[in-house]
Amino acid sequence: MQTDRRANLPANATAAIQRLIQVSQKLVDLSERETQALLQRDMLTFAILQDEKESIANQYTQASEEFRARLEDFRNVEKPLLNRLELLQKNLAEKTQGNNVMVAQIKQRAETGTQKTLLMAQEYGQQKRVRMNDNNARKERGAE
Numbered sequence: 483m484q485t486d487r488r489a490n491l492p493a494n495a496t497a498a499i500q501r502l503i504q505v506s507q508k509l510v511d512l513s514e515r516e517t518q519a520l521l522q523r524d525m526l527t528f529a530i531l532q533d534e535k536e537s538i539a540n541q542y543t544q545a546s547e548e549f550r551a552r553l554e555d556f557r558n559v560e561k562p563l564l565n566r567l568e569l570l571q572k573n574l575a576e577k578t579q580g581n582n583v584m585v586a587q588i589k590q591r592a593e594t595g596t597q598k599t600l601l602m603a604q605e606y607g608q609q610k611r612v613r614m615n616d617n618n619a620r621k622e623r624g625a626e
Contacts, residue, residue: 490541490544490545490548491545491548491549491552495552495555495556495558495559496559496560496563498548498549498552498555498556499556499559499563499564499567500563501545502545502546502549502567503563503566503567503570505538505541505542505545506542506567506570506571506574507570508538508541508542509535509538509539509542509574510570510573510574510577512531512534512535512538513574513577513578513581514577515527515531516528516531516535516581517577517580517581517584519531520581520584520585520588521584523588525588
């Protein structure tokens with residue numbers, strides 16, 4: 483997927499910080515929705531959120547890159563605005579890390595469940611042999 487490289491942040495430093503706050507808040511809100519889906523083990527909702535997340539994450543990435551490139555422009559922006567942005571960044575990092583932990587746990591449980599199922603199927607296959615009679619009907623027999 484190719485990202486649009488046009489300017490994402492307004493030229494005015496205060497307006498640019500407000501835009502970055504807005505995009506950051508969208509990501510925090512989306513992370514909270516992801517958390518709810520994970521807690522409810524609603525993988526369909528979680529999967530649906532991924533398209534929206536990709537779009538917002540691209541906006542966030544562009545805005546962050548522009549912010550870093552224009553760092554000098556933001557030195558005179560009001561401190562409370564910068565503090566709000568910093569708090570959102572920390573909140574986003576915490577939520578993202580928490581969701582990543584939950585995803586890893588779900589993945590581990592799924593892998594463990596799949597492994598157990600494969601072992602049970604293998605064990606069953608070793609205990610039972612399936613033979614076909616002349617009429618193509620299955621006939622199960624114990625392992626011989």
